[in-house]
Amino acid sequence: MYSGSTLVKFMNTFAQYVSTWKSVPRFRLSFVLLAGMVGALGWLIVISVGIGAVSISPGQVLAIILDSIGISTGWAYEPVQQSILMNIRLPRVILAVIVGAALAISGAAMQGLFRNPLADPGLIGVSSGAALSTAVAMVVLSSLTLPLIQFLGTALIPIAAFAGGTSATILVYRLSTVNGKTNVATMLLAGIAINAMAGALIGFMIFLADDDQLRDLTFWTLGSLGGAVWSSVWVVLPFLLAAIFYLPRLSKGLNTILLGEAEARHLGVRVERLKKIIIVFVGLAVGAAVSVSGMIGFVGLVVPHILRLWIGPDHRFLMPGSAILGGFLLLGSDLVARTMVSPAELPIGVITASIGAPFFLWLLLRNREIGGYL
């Protein structure tokens, strides 16, 4: 991801340069950075729909898209380019951007809610719930010959993942809510228990699986956007967009929650309501994301972290910024995943984890030095 990392480096330098410029308040700088990131994301979208076995130039990309919505440009392109762009690249790129955006924004929301910069949607068991139900669907259900399962066909896995993710969320939520009050610490511990339980059951499924199922399952847990088609995009789009566009509206409340739940209440925030909304939106978004792309780790954790270094902890910038940068990073990772060992494809989880894990360690070391979180 040469061009991507150059950009990240450039933005980092830029941020450092501007932050030394004392007369500019942090929030004006944040606007500039967000605008820059939107531009970078647009640029990467155009680049990455053009890269692959059949290359399509940015001009041709524009021509094909304009033609398809009825504006004739007269620019030349081949029919195969059109069909690859519209049926293969575009759904995949769109899916990468919205899945990345939803995962990152969910991470930012969870970190705010738990008042802990190390929180992640995976923490409360959403991802592992989805993984477990997928394993069950792959190993047990797919070998049954029930009419319903025949009818669902290839949609079985996404539906199972979605159901598993949301039911894990509801379960964790129920376990940690007493008399309408959600205890965040209990929720974290319940998430750990659910992760462990799901891990054990997935292990059992692996034990039951035959060789083909084992391979499918392994690849699924590493994540991939290879299965992206328009139909799957349409199914998950509402859940992901709901999180991407609704969660930023809760930013101000989340800022006050960072002071403490009681403090937020004294500032007029309906804390219990806010917690419920965040959990529901994150559960739905992560369940939906896992259902189409498998397990993609570290995006939800790392993206808000990078942004806090740049623009500070204010959720009013952090949330939209996370969505943009999350989309950017997942799209970049997917580009690497599908081009690095072409014509084969690397699992995207391999890319995100190999970028994310060292970064996470670096954060821990850095925090140890400065004696605190970001």
Place this chain on the structure above:
Amino acid sequence: MIQAKNITVEIDQKILVNNVSMNLDPGKFSVILGKNGAGKSTFFKTISGDMKPTSGEVLVEGHSLDSIAPLHLARKRAVMMQNLHLSFSFTALEVVLMGRAPHSHGFESSQDRDIAMECMRKAAVDHLANRSFPTLSGGEKQRVQFARMLAQLWNRIEEKQPCCLLLDEPLAGLDLAHQHSVMHLVRNLSRKNVAVMMIIHDLNLAAQYADEVNVMKNGRTFALGTPNDVFKPEIIEMAFDCPVDIMRHPHHHCPLVIASSDRTTFKVKNAV
């Protein structure tokens, strides 16, 4: 402004607060005193709404505390709690700006910023505005928090409308000069139609600045009245299990409490 009527709090058959009543009126500076475990903080939490009393009720301007919309309440009542733990690097100014949250939609206006800076000046923390909050010292954090309370109630204070300020040990970690400057500021606020209730451990600060003192012991109100009424050796000795001498302050003529240290060790249980 706020009435706490016959508050009793019982947890696991242990009575923490036993039938305590208190009126917080605009213009009055009330303090709660008492030794550790006397039930001060529990009583405070029932008034702030963080804990439900087992019996009794808290009324705000005649309405039950539960029936008031949180945002509405936040515009006329600020609560400063102990031990704020913030692990995210907001600047001190951003923390104070959060006090403007009940008054603004979306982003704060430049007017909100001006108010926040003015409040920081009053709390003598304006020079810390751009510092990261988690890197401040304990006393600086307390003063930034106090500035946040001022920012929250600013509109009401300016318009001399009644409002309420609840402070749980706001002086913890403050040096001598800042203890007095905060107490001074709080008393001036109370003169501007603010109802103040504060938990405090320093008897002499209470004697010098407060209008009303509620001394608690074993969950009950042990003595309630003006500092002159309450600061009597027999009351203070019983309430704190510590022998004291009470004198007159040489300048302010308010009571001055001095622990008789030579006798203290005999009264405190399990003293070495």
